Amino acid sequence: MADKTIRLPENVPGSWYVDDTCTPCHVCLDEAGPQTDFPVLRYNDDESKVLFFKQPESPEEIDAAQRALEICPTNAIGSDGD
Numbered sequence: 001m002a003d004k005t006i007r008l009p010e011n012v013p014g015s016w017y018v019d020d021t022c023t024p025c026h027v028c029l030d031e032a033g034p035q036t037d038f039p040v041l042r043y044n045d046d047e048s049k050v051l052f053f054k055q056p057e058s059p060e061e062i063d064a065a066q067r068a069l070e071i072c073p074t075n076a077i078g079s080d081g082d
């Protein structure tokens, strides 16, 4: 389970976030990254972490974000943010 108390500040405001335990292994980008049909995740500027640049809104975006959450090996993706 991701921890919203260590949410990366670069995430766009909203309930979905990546926390500081992102390695970044990049596997989530295969589900919801810039090259996918419903992108909501991308690297930060120095590619040291992944972040939500857009909150998932459509059912397809939410499905993509949920797949990313489930595949993340460090459980760095959460949907319980404020």
Ligand code: SF4
Pocket (backbone or CB within 6 Å): 018, 021, 022, 023, 024, 025, 026, 027, 028, 029, 049, 050, 071, 072, 073, 074, 075, 076, 077
């Ligand atoms: S899958 Fe998890 S650890 Fe890997 S890049 Fe994405 S958020 Fe970071």
